[in-house]
Amino acid sequence: MLSSIRQQTGFAHLHDLPCWLLHCGPARAVISSYGAQVLSYQPSAGDELLWLSEQAGWNNQAIRGGIPICWPWFGPAQPEHIPEANQHPSHGLARTRHWQLLQQQCTATEAILHLHCLFDRLPQQAAATELQLELRLTSQALQLTLRCAQALPQQAALHSYFRIHQPGQLKVHGLGRPYLDKVQQRPGNDGLQGAQLYGETDRIYQQPTDKLLLQDGEVAVSLQQAGHDSSVLWNPGPVKSKQLSDVADDGYQQFVCVETARLHWQAVPLHLVQRISRR
């Protein structure tokens, strides 16, 4: 088997976007230097697992789709943790920064790309802080590892947008039962069934397992995770889809976000892993 990594300019309609293209056997992945955001993962030619909005932009905004990196906070910045919280963007600072190449390696069985980004002064930390992402593509899977060696209080999420074909039939297994329903602002419980989408869905599962399965009709995607304390399930539903300027009105029927997250504010280093493969 052969693996390769090369730079390319532009992906889909995002002309001028600096990217890397990784190949390993039949598998292919594209990652942008803006946000270190994976934009595409095809375990075999034409079998795209990720969703990228046709209306996504990247001019001082997060790219809608692929796998955005949320860090060092998740959702709106909270004043109890982040000074001058209302001046900071949702989901942190990493997804709108340009990342640099640290290292790349191609072997007979994998293509590995190692990126990093330096944050001179975070709102909650005066010293410079380094965030690293390792992307590992094999013929079987794509694995992301997000690391911050510094013991600063931090949240993080690998906010994956999965392409779906039959939203009404989608079931996500392995999320565990208890969740916080952010739409209804109350706790919920899924029972033994896999989680399903009902209109706008925004849930934080607090006891997820390490192995999730997205069953979309006849096809399935496996998601393995580590270093997390929560998993997030998000779909904007029909009303919010219309309000999002970078999502088509029927966009909610095209994707679901299943996110590997560390949401507890602990002053310990970060090591968050997500591995995606076709089942």
Ligand SMILES: O=P(O)(O)OC[C@H]1O[C@@H](O)[C@H](O)[C@@H](O)[C@@H]1O
């Ligand atoms: O529009 P953004 O900032 O990318 O966020 C999208 C969604 O991301 C999810 O992770 C959150 O749980 C939602 O509350 C949020 O709406």
